[in-house]
Amino acid sequence: MSASETTFSVQIPSNLLKLGISQNEIQNRVSEWLVFSLFSEGKISSGKAGELLGISRLDFIQLLKTRGIAFINYSEDELKEEFSRMENYADEMREELTRFLLQCAQQELSPGSSQNISIFLRMVVELEDITDDCYRLLMLIEKAQKREMLVEKKDLEALFPYLNLVYDFLVFVSNNINDRISEEQLSFANTCEDKIDEFKSVLKKETRKKIESGADVKYELLMLDLIRHIEKIGDHAFNVAQNLRELN
Numbered sequence: 001m002s003a004s005e006t007t008f009s010v011q012i013p014s015n016l017l018k019l020g021i022s023q024n025e026i027q028n029r030v031s032e033w034l035v036f037s038l039f040s041e042g043k044i045s046s047g048k049a050g051e052l053l054g055i056s057r058l059d060f061i062q063l064l065k066t067r068g069i070a071f072i073n074y075s076e077d078e079l080k081e082e083f084s085r086m087e088n089y090a091d092e093m094r095e096e097l098t099r100f101l102l103q104c105a106q107q108e109l110s111p112g113s114s115q116n117i118s119i120f121l122r123m124v125v126e127l128e129d130i131t132d133d134c135y136r137l138l139m140l141i142e143k144a145q146k147r148e149m150l151v152e153k154k155d156l157e158a159l160f161p162y163l164n165l166v167y168d169f170l171v172f173v174s175n176n177i178n179d180r181i182s183e184e185q186l187s188f189a190n191t192c193e194d195k196i197d198e199f200k201s202v203l204k205k206e207t208r209k210k211i212e213s214g215a216d217v218k219y220e221l222l223m224l225d226l227i228r229h230i231e232k233i234g235d236h237a238f239n240v241a242q243n244l245r246e247l248n
Helices: 023-027 034-039 046-053 057-073 077-105 111-146 153-175 183-212 217-246
Strands: none
Touching: 077 111, 111 217, 153 183, 153 217, 183 217
């Protein structure tokens, strides 16, 4: 019996079953293209796959953009609780998907399929790291709030183009999470990464100039931390894009 014809019995993550996919259906696809089928639009839409892997962080970034000022200036316990819930959910998904993929890796698979599973394992880590950095952004803002160090509206708005670059990059990753990307698409990802780096350099330079001119050092260091975490999200997104290119 070939690898593509073999079925296996593995422990299915409960959150996959909650999506309405029967255990039998999933087990029947734990074969050469099991992991690929989970990400294909035929079984789980790219949106659902994104949710499982923590790309709900797109919502996280959107909330940063649309409600960041309100979060800074007011105590919004419900909003903070929602961010915390999303972070915990992504952690749970990372653990379950990693365990699931490791179970798949123990089966008899073709070399190409084994490589795909290894790639998906790396992607799970990168996507969860995106989650962590988004959460750290909010924690930085909360820390500033507790210290009554309010981020000025003009400074937050200056970050929006930078956030938009990262957000667009995450949208690109989300839209292509279910398949191998082309060399042209990887080139687009490279361009996104370069633009993010360029914008980061400009923002850091401006912030350092403010420090040299006598601005509040603690405040400007906060801005540098925000810039750094936004950049890291872009770095993780680029790593995911590279992984998508490596798929068989």
